[in-house]
Amino acid sequence: MSTMEPFLMFQKGEAEEAMTFYTGLFADGEVLTLVHTPEGTVQQAVFTVAGQRVRCFDSPVPHAWDFTPGVSLFVTCDSREELEKLWAALSEGGTPMMPLDDYGFGPFGFTADRYGVSWQLALELPPEWR
Missing domain, CATH: 3.30.720.100 (Signal recognition particle alu RNA binding heterodimer, srp9/1)
Structure with missing residues (x-):
């Protein structure tokens, strides 16, 4: 497999x-x-x-690209506390693209961390997204 x-x-x-x-x-x-x-x-x-x-x-070879927000790691959190903890840590020194807020589908935030890796954080997903 x-x-x-x-x-x-x-x-x-x-x-x-x-x-x-x-x-x-x-x-x-x-x-x-x-x-x-x-x-x-x-x-x-x-x-x-x-x-x-x-x-x-x-990477042992320098290259002209780095991480892009077009690909991100999506995390569904079990609690508001976990969501806020992850948001605070991952956005610190990074580049928040969508601040932690309710965008009509529950609490959500989208940030690049201090290393340039993009993360999407949500409290829970709407049923049609599961």
Whole structure:
């Protein structure tokens, strides 16, 4: 059976720092695999947050692109408290694109975090979105 996982490619040697930040935000956050290059950057890492496996590494090759809001990690939170905690942490030092508010489908926020990764956070989804 095929599998699919988000893969985050960091350019500034921030993969391990970001992974540690993300796994610390979620109750089920865990680093599963972490392999360093001889230079100390992340060659390959796998972690889980919110029940999702995510891969990441520090790109050894500079490139002209970075993360884009066109692709984001969508998190449905179990409580308003969790939503507000995640929003505060992920938007701090980042770029909020849609501040935490009610946009007609319940509390929701859309932000790029301090590493440029985009996150959509919702308290609950309307039935037609499930």
